[in-house]
Amino acid sequence: MFPLLRAARQIPGSEAPEAATVPVWFMRQAGRSLPEYxxxxxxxxILHVIADTDRATEITLQPVRxxxxxxxxxYSDIVTPVWAVGFGIDIVPGVGPMCEHPFESAADLERxxxxxxxxxxxxxxxxxxxxxxxxxxxxxxxxxxxFTLASYLVEGRPSRTYTKVKALMFGQPDLWxxxxxxxxxxAIATLRAQVAAGASMVQLFDSWAGALRPEHYTxxxxxxxxxxxxxxxxxxxxxxxxxxxxxxxxPLMADAGAxxxxxxxxxxxxxxxxRTGGRVALQGNLDPxxxxxxxxxxxxxxxxxxADNGGNPGHIFNLGHGVMPESDPGLLKQVVELVHxxxxx
Amino acid sequence: MFPLLRAARQIPGSEAPEAATVPVWFMRQAGRSLPEYxxxxxxxxILHVIADTDRATEITLQPVRxxxxxxxxxYSDIVTPVWAVGFGIDIVPGVGPMCEHPFESAADLERxxxxxxxxxxxxxxxxxxxxxxxxxxxxxxxxxxxFTLASYLVEGRPSRTYTKVKALMFGQPDLWxxxxxxxxxxAIATLRAQVAAGASMVQLFDSWAGALRPEHYTxxxxxxxxxxxxxxxxxxxxxxxxxxxxxxxxPLMADAGAxxxxxxxxxxxxxxxxRTGGRVALQGNLDPxxxxxxxxxxxxxxxxxxADNGGNPGHIFNLGHGVMPESDPGLLKQVVELVHxxxxx
Numbered sequence: 001m002f003p004l005l006r007a008a009r010q011i012p013g014s015e016a017p018e019a020a021t022v023p024v025w026f027m028r029q030a031g032r033s034l035p036e037y038x039x040x041x042x043x044x045x046i047l048h049v050i051a052d053t054d055r056a057t058e059i060t061l062q063p064v065r066x067x068x069x070x071x072x073x074x075y076s077d078i079v080t081p082v083w084a085v086g087f088g089i090d091i092v093p094g095v096g097p098m099c100e101h102p103f104e105s106a107a108d109l110e111r112x113x114x115x116x117x118x119x120x121x122x123x124x125x126x127x128x129x130x131x132x133x134x135x136x137x138x139x140x141x142x143x144x145x146x147f148t149l150a151s152y153l154v155e156g157r158p159s160r161t162y163t164k165v166k167a168l169m170f171g172q173p174d175l176w177x178x179x180x181x182x183x184x185x186x187a188i189a190t191l192r193a194q195v196a197a198g199a200s201m202v203q204l205f206d207s208w209a210g211a212l213r214p215e216h217y218t219x220x221x222x223x224x225x226x227x228x229x230x231x232x233x234x235x236x237x238x239x240x241x242x243x244x245x246x247x248x249x250x251p252l253m254a255d256a257g258a259x260x261x262x263x264x265x266x267x268x269x270x271x272x273x274x275r276t277g278g279r280v281a282l283q284g285n286l287d288p289x290x291x292x293x294x295x296x297x298x299x300x301x302x303x304x305x306x307a308d309n310g311g312n313p314g315h316i317f318n319l320g321h322g323v324m325p326e327s328d329p330g331l332l333k334q335v336v337e338l339v340h341x342x343x344x345x
Numbered sequence: 346m347f348p349l350l351r352a353a354r355q356i357p358g359s360e361a362p363e364a365a366t367v368p369v370w371f372m373r374q375a376g377r378s379l380p381e382y383x384x385x386x387x388x389x390x391i392l393h394v395i396a397d398t399d400r401a402t403e404i405t406l407q408p409v410r411x412x413x414x415x416x417x418x419x420y421s422d423i424v425t426p427v428w429a430v431g432f433g434i435d436i437v438p439g440v441g442p443m444c445e446h447p448f449e450s451a452a453d454l455e456r457x458x459x460x461x462x463x464x465x466x467x468x469x470x471x472x473x474x475x476x477x478x479x480x481x482x483x484x485x486x487x488x489x490x491x492f493t494l495a496s497y498l499v500e501g502r503p504s505r506t507y508t509k510v511k512a513l514m515f516g517q518p519d520l521w522x523x524x525x526x527x528x529x530x531x532a533i534a535t536l537r538a539q540v541a542a543g544a545s546m547v548q549l550f551d552s553w554a555g556a557l558r559p560e561h562y563t564x565x566x567x568x569x570x571x572x573x574x575x576x577x578x579x580x581x582x583x584x585x586x587x588x589x590x591x592x593x594x595x596p597l598m599a600d601a602g603a604x605x606x607x608x609x610x611x612x613x614x615x616x617x618x619x620r621t622g623g624r625v626a627l628q629g630n631l632d633p634x635x636x637x638x639x640x641x642x643x644x645x646x647x648x649x650x651x652a653d654n655g656g657n658p659g660h661i662f663n664l665g666h667g668v669m670p671e672s673d674p675g676l677l678k679q680v681v682e683l684v685h686x687x688x689x690x
Contacts, residue, residue, distance in 0.1 A: 160505075163671060166634035170642045213610050213632060215649065247592040248611050265558050266593050287558060289511035297515045304560065326508060 008238035010314035022343025023070035028322030029063035078144030102156030117193030125197035132198035141194030143187035145206020210245025229257035265320030281314030291327035353583035355659035367688025368415035373667030374408035423489030447501030457527035462538030470542035477543035486539030488532035490551020555590025574602035610665030626659030636672035
């Protein structure tokens, strides 16, 4: 058994001695923070790099080699599947996902036809197979959660206030739910294909769902998140559910059917565990800003997170959000070593 | 007694029948959402409008007239005092506060000399006096909280990740605390001058403090917020402490010495009340995104917030964050009427 899967299942180290370390990986561990990434990245949209299996395989493996992390995560993006079905979306360097024609009305549902993974994104399965063969660590697949993906489609670009997507959600709830059904169908197809190709775990990134209060999350998002997670339950791989600013949503996100909840750095793991009643494992939750600092401070903060977890076997060490372009890869490597040395499970 | 001050003191309506309505005002109620504001606003930086007492008085009063809110809030900005002492900061339309030379080292402390309100911002007292004379409602003064103001000074512009300000905070804690002391001195001088001029209540806007986990907030910000709030305690006006994404910080923000805690829309008031043990009044917390929508939805959501408060006398109705440029003034007026009609205290 791998430490990642042991922790995801909340199995104490004593019951799986071969996997008795605290697993650690980093959201966005592949990418701009790594010089070796910038070397193979090239110009233009990353969607073309994602669709190039040789480069995508190499990029997926780079952080595994450099850091000794306990998981690879597929080099892709949450908008890849909607790009692949031809919604009309691009990832603009320095900005993020942008749509020339954002989602506005029922007619736009047609631009979200069902995903046929073998035809629409054959490169995904190929990259996963390459990584699983070469990597020696479990691979995490992922998809975008309903609110987050809808926010890009409706806003047409990254937003701070989510005004347009919330206007659709509150103002046209039927259309909202239809949109989420399409997004969910695509997410389910994506995740199932990833697991079929060899992913050992999946993560639903509803990164921006924390923009909603619990009652709105319950009404507008939870049913869809629940369907996605339940429709991959039979695959037998652990499912992580992640968002930032989700302190108040953690019990709901667990209820959706997750095995692991991603916790941002704002909520101590001990608080998150209390709120979720111990029924899920936790992933997190170092403040990503620390990755641009010094080892002295980092050391203290890694130990703070480990102490806050208190040796609970259900802990996957990670940042509370993604690695940043300015993050220091040297520090991240030291984090992995320290967690492996001092973490208890 | 005014309803605002009754609620801030958690006095039941039955004990102050003349003030037995739920008070309501809106953060950023004066500003871009109002056509009458755009008429008097003119071009260039708003700092010059703030320093023009005629226009600042008019703008402060516009929402009072239009909405019938229970408070005026001084038309100003949290960076006005540091601009006034010559730090070198501007508010760029469409962007926000920007510094050509951000705060970098101990030498920059000199750019934050003590504020002499009578000399540095005489227009502030004059505007307040005008409003208090003309307005018929209590006026709220305010200052920027330590983390939020430091973030503008150190980042040099609005940030999503607060990487630079956190790097300073974690990496140079002595310099961080010196910076916060300067900021706090300026905040204290600002607030004292506002109350001397006639403000009936003050609010400390540490809007971005929720970017910190509780342990970091406790170590790096709480001592300064506490000093600010305590050094205005003798003035006898209620003190509100506000930030977004502060679900985990609410008890600490109350401990700092606040009478009222501003709660963003993510945390239900009932949860916030539980976390703060009922020792403070609460301000909030409608999702600002609703202000661009329909009255049908708004009505339901206003009632949801009122129901969530459950008739507790310590409730000042507000949005969970500021009015947006796209907000519909007609809707906001209806919110005020509904809260006044149906709110119980």
